[in-house]
Amino acid sequence: MAGYARHVLVIEDDAETADQLVDCLKSSGYQVDLAVDGEEGLRLALAADYVVMTVDRMLPRVDGIEIIRRLREQGIVTPALILSALGEVDDRVRGLRAGGDDYLVKPFAFREMLARVDALARRSGTTVKETILRIGDLEIDLLTRIARRRGREIELLPREFRLLAYLARNVGQVVSRTMLLQHVWDLHFDPTTNVIDVYVGRVRRKIDSGQDYPLIHTIRGIGFCLRAPE
Amino acid sequence: MLLSKTVRSSSTLKLAFVYVIAFCAAIFGLLGYVYWSTVTYLHKISDRAISIESDLLTKAYESGGRDGLVTFINRRLADAHFSEWAYLLVDHSFDYIAGNLKGWPASFSGKEGWSTLASVDWQSEPARRPPVRVKHQLLADGNRLLLGRDNEDLDRFSESVTIGLASAAVIFLILAAAAGISTSRRSVARIEAINATSREIMRSGLGERIPLRGTGDEWDGLAKNLNSMLDRIEQLVETNRQVSDNVAHDLRTPLTRMRGRLEKACHQQLDLSHYRSLVNDTIGDLDEILTTFSSLLRISQIEARDRTAAFRDIDLSEIVREVVELFEPTAEERAVRLQLSAGRTVSVFGDRDLLFDAISNLVDNAIKHGGDQREVRIAVAQGADGPILSVNDRGPGIPIEERNHVLRRFYRLERSRNRPGNGLGLSLVAAVANLHDTHIVMADNFPGLKVELHFPKLQPAVASDFDHQERSWAIGVSNPSR
Numbered sequence: 232m233a234g235y236a237r238h239v240l241v242i243e244d245d246a247e248t249a250d251q252l253v254d255c256l257k258s259s260g261y262q263v264d265l266a267v268d269g270e271e272g273l274r275l276a277l278a279a280d281y282v283v284m285t286v287d288r289m290l291p292r293v294d295g296i297e298i299i300r301r302l303r304e305q306g307i308v309t310p311a312l313i314l315s316a317l318g319e320v321d322d323r324v325r326g327l328r329a330g331g332d333d334y335l336v337k338p339f340a341f342r343e344m345l346a347r348v349d350a351l352a353r354r355s356g357t358t359v360k361e362t363i364l365r366i367g368d369l370e371i372d373l374l375t376r377i378a379r380r381r382g383r384e385i386e387l388l389p390r391e392f393r394l395l396a397y398l399a400r401n402v403g404q405v406v407s408r409t410m411l412l413q414h415v416w417d418l419h420f421d422p423t424t425n426v427i428d429v430y431v432g433r434v435r436r437k438i439d440s441g442q443d444y445p446l447i448h449t450i451r452g453i454g455f456c457l458r459a460p461e
Numbered sequence: 462m463l464l465s466k467t468v469r470s471s472s473t474l475k476l477a478f479v480y481v482i483a484f485c486a487a488i489f490g491l492l493g494y495v496y497w498s499t500v501t502y503l504h505k506i507s508d509r510a511i512s513i514e515s516d517l518l519t520k521a522y523e524s525g526g527r528d529g530l531v532t533f534i535n536r537r538l539a540d541a542h543f544s545e546w547a548y549l550l551v552d553h554s555f556d557y558i559a560g561n562l563k564g565w566p567a568s569f570s571g572k573e574g575w576s577t578l579a580s581v582d583w584q585s586e587p588a589r590r591p592p593v594r595v596k597h598q599l600l601a602d603g604n605r606l607l608l609g610r611d612n613e614d615l616d617r618f619s620e621s622v623t624i625g626l627a628s629a630a631v632i633f634l635i636l637a638a639a640a641g642i643s644t645s646r647r648s649v650a651r652i653e654a655i656n657a658t659s660r661e662i663m664r665s666g667l668g669e670r671i672p673l674r675g676t677g678d679e680w681d682g683l684a685k686n687l688n689s690m691l692d693r694i695e696q697l698v699e700t701n702r703q704v705s706d707n708v709a710h711d712l713r714t715p716l717t718r719m720r721g722r723l724e725k726a727c728h729q730q731l732d733l734s735h736y737r738s739l740v741n742d743t744i745g746d747l748d749e750i751l752t753t754f755s756s757l758l759r760i761s762q763i764e765a766r767d768r769t770a771a772f773r774d775i776d777l778s779e780i781v782r783e784v785v786e787l788f789e790p791t792a793e794e795r796a797v798r799l800q801l802s803a804g805r806t807v808s809v810f811g812d813r814d815l816l817f818d819a820i821s822n823l824v825d826n827a828i829k830h831g832g833d834q835r836e837v838r839i840a841v842a843q844g845a846d847g848p849i850l851s852v853n854d855r856g857p858g859i860p861i862e863e864r865n866h867v868l869r870r871f872y873r874l875e876r877s878r879n880r881p882g883n884g885l886g887l888s889l890v891a892a893v894a895n896l897h898d899t900h901i902v903m904a905d906n907f908p909g910l911k912v913e914l915h916f917p918k919l920q921p922a923v924a925s926d927f928d929h930q931e932r933s934w935a936i937g938v939s940n941p942s943r
Contacts, residue, residue: 324770338751340744390786416783419814420759423752423886424825426791433790452744 238262239348240284242272242298243314244291248337252285255341256348269293276302281309283351285344288315288326296329303330310351314339323419334419342453346405353401364399367459369438369446371399380442390415391434398447398457407454431455473648477641481634488633492626500619507594507615508575514546515596515608522600530606531559545611547581547593553603561585562607569607573597581609591616651680655687667695700869704757707871707884711753715746756885760870763815763892771812777848777916778803778841780813784820785839788828796835797828803841807848809916811897819893822886823852823912832856832909847918855909864903 239261243249246267253263264279266272269290276284276298286295293301299311313326316337323334332354333347364371370379376392378385387395394415398406408427412418428449435447448456521533527550534548538561549560557564563582578593595609654672661669670691671684722739725731731739785801792799809816827837831854838853859867866872868891871884894901900915 336755340748388786416787416817418817420818421752421755422821423756424791424821426787426821426825429791429794430787430789433793452741452748 237352238264238279238281239352240264240266240272240275240279240281240309242266242269242276242284242290242295243287244268244289245287248287251341252344255345259345259349261348261352269295269298273298273301276307276309277305283310283312283348285312285314285348286331288313288322296326296331299326299330310354312344312347312351314344340453342405342450343407343409346407346453347410349404350401350406350410353404364396364402366399366402366457367444367446368442369399369459371396378438380438385437387434387437391437394431394434395438395457398455401457403456403458405450405453405456410454471645471649473645474642477645478638481637481641484637485630485634488630492630496619496622496626499622500615503615503618504594507610507612511594511596511608511610515598518606518608519598522606527558527600527602527604530600534559545613547583547595547607547609547611549607551605551607553605555605558604560607565605565607569595569597573599577612578609648680651684655684662691667691667698704870708753708757711871712750715750719743719746753885756889757870760885760889760892763889763896769812769896771814772810773813774808774810774919775813775816777807777809777816777850778805780816781820781839781841781850784817784824787821788824791825792828792837795828797831798836799824799828800836800838801840803839805843807841807843808919809848809897810919812893815893815896819890819914820850820852822890823914826886827852827854827856827910827912830854830856830910844915846915848916850914850916851911852913853906853909853911855906858905858908858910859903867903868901 237260239256241249241252241256241263243252243265244267249265249267253265256263264275264281266275269292272284272286272290273293286298288295290298295313295315299313302309302311310332311330312333312335313331314335314337315322315326326334332351335344335347362372362374364373368381370382372378373396376389378387378392378395394411397411397414409421411427411431412420412422431447431449435445438447439445444460446457446459448458450456518530518533522530525532530550534550537543537546537548547560547562549562549565550558551565552558555565561584563584566578566581569576569578574597576595576597578595581593581595591611591613593609593611595607598606598608600606658669658671670688673681673684673688675681722743726736726739781803782801785799789799824837824839827839831837833855836855838851840849840851840853842849842851868887870888872887891901893899894914898917900913902911902913902915904911904913
């Protein structure tokens with residue numbers, strides 16, 4: 232991804248959380264601006280062009296959802312990841328309705344946060360929609376919905392194809408179980424069983440078994456990653 | 462004081478007094494009218510008698526002149542029947558001619574017609590001097606005739622009527638007041654019993670109950686309702702206590718593990734890979750705790766009915782198909798056959814995420830606890846009273862006596878205590894079912910467990926957000942379980 236595009240705005244009022252967010256994002260190569268209240272956040276978001284912003288739900292002066300709403304009114308579509316301690320309820324619905332692009336409940340694993348920021352950054356960076364994705368010797372045709380490896384067609388159920396396509400769109404990025412549930416099944420809750428792992432396991436068998444190298448990797452404690460060997 | 466302070470300040474007593482006063486006013490009005498009409502009637506009768514006598518005197522005067530009149534008067538005076546009558550004949554200068562009065566009454570003006578005189582001078586001094594009702598006639602020869610009758614009988618009669626009516630009124634008043642006081646005393650006593658119980662509960666806890674009298678009256682009804690409310694509160698408090706106990710218990714184990722690891726990291730020299738695995742394990746344990754907390758929070762929020770914004774018409778069959786598809790690999794891994802029978806669209810009004818989560822929990826349980834006969838049947842059907850989802854396994858089932866407990870938070874059957882899981886899955890199912898006005902029915906599948914969710918009938922056209930808000934809390938879990 233282009234270097235200039237990796238500029239992230241963090242709007243967070245809790246000093247320690249803010250430090251951790253900034254450190255975490257910086258260490259994975261983002262340039263980070265920090266705003267400690269809603270007003271400043273709004274000012275920065277209006278002034279500069281960020282690739283992604285993370286917005287705390289509860290902020291002094293201007294509320295997180297309000298910031299997103301005002302930005303969207305002004306036509307600014309910077310992808311926003313809402314970080315909230317409010318959790319469940321209808322809050323997620325409210326946040327996403329206001330124009331938030333993703334929602335993460337505190338406390339969260341920083342790698343999960345990073346995975347989501349990466350996904351949003353990638354989305355905002357992708358201007359040309361490719362119809363055929365290629366990862367190593369895997370080829371995914373989004374139009375005909377056919378996946379091939381070394382030219383051999385792999386039989387996938389529709390949902391399995393969606394899962395593979397989602398992993399492929401986020402190639403090289405870690406994707407969490409909750410993200411999969413959200414984007415492949417359109418469900419918004421954290422799975423408490425290992426059902427997603429087992430499901431991914433079956434897709435992995437179809438994709439990777441009998442091949443030269445594995446493409447789908449399990450990232451311990453976080454989720455999965457589709458990547459070709461270096 | 463006759464009445465205790467609580468009785469004196471009781472609103473029932475005040476109300477009773479208002480009634481007593483209104484009642485007495487009505488009684489006095491009625492008795493007053495009776496008195497007035499009786500006395501008027503008696504006076505009318507007396508006046509008629511005087512008129513008749515006056516006619517007789519006039520006739521005597523017309524036929525026998527003045528002498529005839531005197532004779533008639535003297536005859537009357539001799540007659541004992543006319544002792545209460547007064548006669549006086551005077552000439553034009555008011556000098557005495559005949560009669561039983563000493564002379565013309567000094568206070569009397571002398572106008573013709575009817576008058577009532579406070580007293581007259583009787584020739585024979587009577588024991589009493591009641592007022593006299595008189596009729597005054599001017600005769601043709603210039604003499605004046607005064608004819609009257611004392612009102613003694615009449616007065617005596619009205620006196621006794623007055624006394625009778627007054628004593629009746631007093632008796633009424635006393636009875637009404639007594640009834641009012643006794644009613645308020647009784648209600649105050651019952652309320653006091655309730656108050657005493659409330660005070661006792663505030664002081665010592667929820668164990669107390671309001672005593673019943675067994676009369677089945679409205680007070681007993683109130684007491685019964687309050688008692689069942691107390692039962693419910695006690696049960697909720699108990700559940701809460703158990704939940705906190707269980708949380709504490711479930712947290713202690715991973716927290717102890719974490720503490721041990723951190724101590725080890727602090728006091729021992731370890732190489733980097735050791736530190737890393739130690740930190741990873743700790744994060745794993747923390748995640749487990751956080752998962753438990755978010756599950757608990759989620760259940761509480763669902764129970765608090767906070768989550769109805771996402772309600773809409775959804776196809777239950779579709780959700781179940783998706784759940785089954787998601788669990789297909791898991792079932793396969795455990796060599797369980799998932800049998801799905803969900804054909805037609807079956808509409809329910811609800812939250813897709815929550816229903817998916819709840820049904821996932823049921824299917825997950827069935828797969829995990831399904832026993833050796835590896836088959837789980839999942840069916841969606843349109844019953845007469847609404848859609849029914851059933852998940853049946855062939856495992857050991859749940860003993861009847863435990864079915865009531867398994868929906869509780871952290872409740873785990875003895876045999877599954879050592880398996881992974883936090884004992885919150887079925888609590889979530891129960892909370893989601895409750896939110897959707899849905900009954901959970903647990904039954905024996907001979908062998909195995911049959912769990913059914915009985916959804917309410919979807920009323921066409923009323924399935925809007927507003928209507929949902931109106932739906933009552935009365936969802937009862939008819940046969941709570943796992």
